[in-house]
Amino acid sequence: MHDKTIRRRRLVLLGLIVGSLLLLTASFGGSAGGLGAIQRGVSTVLSPIQEGASRALKPVRDGVGSVGDTFDAKRENKQLRTDLAEARRVKVDGNALQQENAELRRMLDMNERAQIQDMGLVPARVIGRSPNVINQVIKINQGSADGVKPGQPVVTGRGLVGTVDVVGLNFAVVKLLTDADFGAGAKVSEGGITGVVVPSAGAPRELRMEYTEATDDVRKNNTLVTSGTSDPKFPSPFPPDLPIGQVSEVEDPGSDTQVIRVRPFVDVRDLNFVEVITKLDPSRS
């Protein structure tokens, strides 16, 4: 009797492991196919429940979030003090050029925003998020019924958030720019140096710019934007000049091994609403 129980337990465990591996093999590499269709169907049914739960639990999230905000506020306070000292120095120096530059940048930002507004922005609410450190995705409450398709860029008022990965009727899964598999063509807005922005695994507040050359002069506080399509054979999914982040550090500058660390403008850990760009004008990308 005891042996039978052990045998049965081992058989169940083996069945579950084999089942998991079979599912993994069948669904690996994308959500197309029969299994993906079932998955999307179930997720379509679940989305309203998730949306309801997400809305209902927002006060709880905000309450708990305020505890974390206290720590962030301390760090931010320190940063702001440094910024204030820097701003005072600029004021004392009376560097009119810097102020003029800031004015022009603000104007440029406004122009950029106006261009995005023509691209069929679909606003969406974030209704779910993966707990996984490496596989960073969010789920939003707009899907194919609203014109959302895989590969479309997702933004907030601050800049690039990621791309649409999987789409269902009333939901879409967005791969964040901090996901291990994310990459986007980028350029330094001051100077036009191009490269590829990739995530820095385990650091949600940091990206890295790769494929730059030793002669490329990238400096701290340079702004990174999407480069758009440079070769029509390989069209970019992103329109040009979407803000990505600011260079926070350049390690070994001027060497072949220079590492450009970028602080993204968007805080992916704090997203409530996003916009999907559904109409990418090829003449502008």
Place this chain on the structure above:
Amino acid sequence: MFASSALVGRLALLGLLAVVLQVSAVSQLTIFDTNADVVPLVVAFVGLLSGSVTAAIFGFAAGLFIDTALVGTLGVSSLVYVAIGHGAGRLRELRDPQSSFVPLAVGAAASAGAAFGFALIQFLLGAEAAISFELIRQLVVATLVSTLLALPVYAGVRRALLPALPDDPRRRRRRAYTTGGLSPLSRR
């Protein structure tokens, strides 16, 4: 060895609640740049309370549900949660630890197993991420943050499952010595 229908019903409800709560709320709460994961805790505590087979099946179903809800690669979460559920269940079956620190220790082990297990499987599946100090640090912090929730989650799971769990043999033994005048001591 297999669960009663009352227990199955409670487990199904518990799994649904845990996954919806995780995906819709807990994952969106950031503490020290990371977030807690309550699902491995729930799976581990189901193992502690109802045994390895029940917990392994519960873990498989919970994993399938979470991968479906997020339209991720099916089987990844199931594989991790089956291991966690079975491990916690075997601990109960072989050692039956009674210390009040057990839920905390099991919660920490389950959280670490989930965080590092997911990372390992993602790497095996070809995730293009470098193993860096930041990644290890975030996995460790994620483990610690989840561990903080171990005791309240254990209390919740215990409260949810206890009415449907079969009687603990130890409790039955204790009752036999104290009731009904059957004890030789009570005949005096």
